[in-house]
Amino acid sequence: MNSLGMSIGATQLVATDGNPDGVPVVRSSLLTLHEDQPSEVGVPKEPGLGLAGFVDRVGDPVGIVGADGSVHSADWVMAEAIRIMIADAAVVANFDSPPALAAAVPAYWGGHSIAALRAAIDKVPALAPGGRPMKLVPDARAALVSMRDRIPDHGVVGVCDFGGTGTSMTLADAADDFATIGQSVRFRDFSGQRIDQELLALVLANLNQDPDRTASLGALTRLRDRCRAAKEHLSTDTTTVIPVALPGLTSDVRLTRGELEERIREPLSALITTIQETLEYNNIAPARVAAVLTVGGGSSIPLVTQQLSERLRCPIIAAPHPQLAVAFGAAIMAGQPDETPSAEATMRSPEATMLRPIATGEETAKSPASAPLDTVESGLAWSESDTSPELQEYEDYQDYSTPTTTARPEVTFSPAPDDYRDTAPMRWFQRPVLWFFAAAVFSAAVFTALFIAWQDRDEAPAPSNRTSTTTTATSTPHP
Known part of the structure; x- marks a missing residue:
């Protein structure tokens, strides 16, 4: 079966088929809209309206503001970028039948973001060739699938994805078809x-x-x-x-x-410490870790593999093409039976991730997070040069537009309990109010004593500086 897989990164998008000898399509995570030509993904050939930073904004009801003041939903921008990448990869692969599609979403995404992207993709007919909708799969699982022949079949396997804006860490059970253990952890200080x-x-x-x-x-x-x-x-x-x-x-x-290693040694050490804390949090002893798979551009740095091996004391498996491993695994999963666990099936609960409840069904389709916040002519956003009949132009862009006044949902916080610490009551001589009162009384007493002493000094008679003269009269005896 023909298949295409795609990896979604904050700084890079990759689309490829399941053929190891295929030519991948690698672009920067940048969508450029043009008035008189199809939209582009990556570094544009001609100046246009560039939209970036949308990967980490999927599910955000506040849109991305363009340089011209127009506002665009991050969900729509992400779906449009996926459509263009898949169209270009299909042209390169030159399939003779509609391919099965799968996109690997970031492991650190919550269920709300996954549901928002699902709703946006479902509005794009080109992303359901042959009537098969595009699968959404976790990128950590896609990476493991792409390296299955080198991954142990037992124990705990870690996946470290060194991306452009951070490093994601995911634990999986190799004996349970790479079922995820706990939650993925995002470490942004090493990117x-x-x-x-x-x-x-x-x-x-x-x-x-x-x-x-x-x-x-x-x-x-x-x-x-x-x-x-x-x-x-x-x-x-x-x-x-x-x-x-x-x-x-x-x-x-x-x-x-x-010099490079000296600059990255400290944040890399903090990253490995976080990995060790994640293992401890999930009650996984270091001896149970069978291997750690590294993908992403940063995994090519020799110091990364060296430090991981020294501190984790387990085999470090580096993907031969770390930037392509996730997309290649997604292509493999696209051609697998539908029983393959998808990102929607493995999404984390809102209680575990402290996210808002996940909207599904019609609520998701009508959510402002899955629609553009400003009206843009279809010629600005959608490519009209697709030659494949399965990759037709998306025509339902205007049907789910919302006013630009859409605001963030109201957020309320529950007050913390009054007594959240189990501490013993203070003894009487430890109370700061008592000490303050005693100090005030002492200060008043000292001030009063000094004032009385000063008054007594002022009322005492001053000594005279005049010299007294004594006159003695001489008496004359009477005759």
Whole structure:
């Protein structure tokens, strides 16, 4: 059966077929809308209205505001990006029949986000070729499926997905067809974007002179892209050179793998500590961990594998193509029978994740989170160049628009209990009010004594400075 799988990342989208020799479609998580041509995913060929940051906003009732002031639902933007990626991957694969589709959603998503994306995808006929709707599967499970032949068949297996905005950690039971154990944990302090920023700061610090303060954002963005490329080079090479071209400054900066490792050692250590705490929280002894699978771009850094192996004391399995493993696993799961557990079937309860209750059925379809918040002509958002009859243009865009005044739902907080600590009552001499009163009385007594003493001094007679003169009269004796 023909199949296409897709991975959804905060900074990168990947679509591929189930063929190991196939050509994947890899794009940045950026959707660009054009007035006179089809929309694009990734770096646009022509300027247009760019929409980014939608992956982590799926399920948010507040839309994404474009540069022109228009507002777009993140659910709609995500569904449109998926449609374009699947259409491009289908052209590359050149299938002769409609493929089965599956998209791997982030493991850290809650049930509300999954339900919102499900509702948005169900409104896109192109994402149900041959009448089969696209599956939504957990990305951690897709990664394990793609590496099944190298994963132990017993014990606990961990999956570390080193992404652009954070690292996700998921535990699975290898003996129970990779059933998820507990909840996935998201660690945002170790991410591809943070490493890029650290390298950018290192490059700027190594310059012989300060760059012009008026350096444009575009110049710094291009330099950060070079830092990202340098990070990838340092995964295989020990040194690399980054060309710097800023206003008033042109130079080459040499970086070594040791400098990169020094910058990431502290957040990496904190990440591994979090993994150990997650195992402890789920009552999993270190000896029960059979292996840890690493995927995502950051897993290619040698220090990551080294530190994981040293501290977790278990085999570390690195995917040969870490950025493609999840999408490849999703393609495999797309062609499997429908009994395969989906993301909807394994979604976490709102009580466990402290999320809002999950809307289903008609409530989900009518939710403002699954509709665009502003009216945009269909020509701006939907590609008209799809040649496959199964990838037709989506025509129901206007039917579920909502006013731009849609606000966030009211949030209320329950008051905390008055007595939430089991503490012994304070003894009488430990009460701060008593000590304050005693100090006040003592201060008043001292002040009164000093005042009385000063008054007594003022009322005492002052000594005279005049000298008294005594006159003695001499008497004359009478004759």
